Amino acid sequence: MATVTQADETRRDARRWWALGALVASMLTLGFDMTILNVALPTMASELGATTGQQQWLADAYVVVFAALMLPAGLLGDRFGRRRMLIAGLGVFLVGSLVGALATDVSWVVAARAFMGIGGALITPLALSVLPSLFGPDERTKAVGIISAASALGMPLGPIIGGWLLDHFWWGSVFLVNVPMAALGIAACVLLLPETADPSSPEVDALSTALTATGLGALIYAIIEAPSRGWTDPLVLAVFGAATVLITALVVRERKVERPMLDMTLLAHRGFLFNTLAATLVMFVLSGLLFVLPPYLQAVLGNDALGTGVRLLPMMGGLMVAARGAQPVVARFGPRAVVSAGLVVLAFAALLGSRTTVDSGYGFTALWLAITGFGFGFSVVPAMDGALGTLPGDRAGSGSGLLMTLRQVGAAIGIALLGSLLAGTFRDRLDVTGLPAKAADAAGDSVVAAHIVAGKAHSAHLAASANGAYVHGMGVVLLVCGIAALVAALLAGALLPGTRAAEAAKGTPDMAAPAADARQ
Template identity: 40%
Template sequence: MTAATGAATGPGSDAGTGPDTEAGAATGRPPARWLVLAVVCLVQLAVVLDNTVLGVAVPSLTRDLGAGTADLQWIVNAYSLVQAGLLLAAGSAADRYGRRRLMLLGLAVFGLGSLAAGLSHTTGRLIAARAVMGVGGALLLTTTLAVVLQVFDGPERTRAIGVWSAVSALGYAAGPPIGGLLLAHFAWGSLFLVNLPVVLLGLLAGRALVPESRSPRGGPPDLTGVLLSTVGVTAVVGAIVSGPEHGWSSAQVLGPAAAGLLALTAFVRWELRCPHPMLDLGFFRDRRFVGAVTGVVLITFGSTGVLFLLTQQLQFVRGYEPLEAGLRMAPFALTVVALNFTGLAARVTARLGTPRSIAAGMAILAAGFAVAALAGGGYGPLLVGLLLMGTGCALANPAIVAAVLDAIPPERAGAGAGVDGTMAEVGGSLGVAVLGAVLNARFAALLPAGAAAGSLPAALATAGTDGERSAVLDAFAAASRSGQLAGAGAVLAGGLTAAALLRRADRRAERQARAPSGTA
């Protein structure tokens, strides 16, 4: 039994009846662990949806609140920036004060922020409410994964992580369609108020079913580390997000980027000499951990960036409405869900091993990106690409998450979840920014003479004839393909690199395990 398992106490540790009860008692696992996973996944779905659901509400917010471009950016980004900045601190706090306790606190904060957002009548209040939701979201993203690690072990853990990852993919893809359905019948406030039943159910079920667990480590909290990591990550992610709009050499980007890097440098120096550090930087001396983190950054870099470009291509080039584009992207998420919920991806991972699963999954994902990028007319070729993308993601993503967390002691599960979430946020932000920059540069180079550069709408506005409009759209399609292929290359390189580092670390561990018996 692991240290973290032994620390699990409180309501829910003996909950549940039926076939699972005897097995749970025999293994030391909570008998109601699959119900715990259901609660955790429901909470996770609500958190991830709020990263994507607002995209279809831009016209409503502009009309009802008079939101300008800057207001809309802050409404969308306040949530993700606060969430990204607090993930490391939230994971450390969960280990120290209790994962169940912090999950319930995160639910309460997320619910209060959702209520305030749904009832907002000004952009300022909505932005503030979104920031409060980001605080709750950071607590929930780290604690939900940490709870999964506490209540599952062995092959069940791999399957449970796969289900958790699949729910994240489903939330990302389901945001636009769900947002479109809500806005078709209700005001934009419904996008936030719909979270309240989920929060209430999560609070009741979480208190009844989820066992408490915390790290046995003592010592005072690392408040300096919390401050430096929060400032550093928030500033760096904010600079990445604003880069495409303001220009990478602008003061609005270079200033926050420099401040963030200085704060992160100070954070590293402080953590190295702090007697009770928030994050043990010794993890980064572990090749297995470094390989897994490399995989997290590059799979989110490629996936988020390519899906961002593909969504634009479906709307601008193929002419789909936002809801229709979201529905046509659904096979990607549904494939991830199907392969993980049935346990097929976990069985393949058990057979191949983690390094090969990551390499194979990210190679299939990269192939899917390439097929989707090069798909011609008709939906069939694009569907093949989406199915390949879903298959690759279903295989690689849980294996990468498991590799990150396997490299960290069980009593630091929250810190591991915080690192995983932070690297995913950085990778996703970089993917949108960098691949978006590739698209813009290629688009400007391919535009016909006389067309206005800068954006597709601007270029179309200056196109006087149908032939010129067609040339502009062809240029955008070609630029989008370039960006998507660049993302595919990054994912493939990341998969091979992560797998090589993990395999090398495994071989080193095997040699060390054999050394005592060989020299005895």
């Protein structure tokens, strides 16, 4: 009997590590897809004529849909089969990538990105939720670490792969590269993953899902349109009002239902709330920064797409080094001290970056980018650990889903708000004196568009003005990021639980459950 069990265990071993490889491929694809588009945006702005607002939608369409659908996607997998829904997510991602690669119009590319967001929302929670069926508790931590590393590794790979593809092929290749990866993931899931489900999980609430998607979509739309239409424009104000009503309705509904999809009572845990806010702010800054940096490196400093990707590596390198080193530092000094210090470093890097001028050169940029990466790593990793560590065991799933959703909301708002701030500042600063009205309007769309107009008009003055206006706008964005990070550091230092409180929460996770249940 023991021999049979051992043989079965051996066969399971071989299968589960191959299955983990399939999940790693899926997460790696999602990881570099998050950053690969940022390098492509200047090229797409040039070849498709995309304005800054349209570029914001190219980045945000994916993130908004991803954030809105992540929780219901996880519940769909629980009820109807995680492998089935994971395969469906990879299929949706593959089709969206094909549509994006073949599109010839900005609107179709935005639609393709939104469709890919549906696939990403299915893949991310389900790739993690199938791990318990593959690995025992002794190996699960290692498996989660491998998947997390794959997702993190995708971030620095994205700009490099994207830059190389754009130097050798057309812009659609940054979408097409997803197709073989997704196809490989589908084949591996079909052949290697066992089917698992949890029919007792809460049903997917269609109304809550609709409120989340429409509320977030309305908020992002208003923020992106405000710089061109004006913050007091009737349409912008109406959409802001609609977003407020929809998000309020979502919160009220989720607080009343017996088994909420978005468990708002988790925010009553002080450690979870403030660690989640810290992690969300970091995503706000990171996504906004990755949106404004590539045009500076490409249009202002004159690098090609591959050179732009490579020049983002100091930040990615700092992030990965700090992420690996965060755990022993937290063990020595406690999460509150490390999260606060990480946010202070992030604030310093952003304020240093706001001093960038047109003549600073890449050396100065590489310096504050590397410091930025360290700040990100030492703030976001312990903040996420601290948030999940305060949760009772029976709410780990819903808590991690809420944390990931809020992080994605932070990313979407970061791109929209900081991108809109950049667009408005650039347009106000750009000198279009002497240009025809149509050319002046086109030049104000983006720094890439201004360079195209300058080339056609043979105007060195317009090109120089565009560079100066963009660097000034980037400096304003970085200044806002620095102030926000500094305020967050002060709040984290004052409000996050101390080391002893955090250890007590981790040591007795179920003590919070009765109180939470009573609040429901």
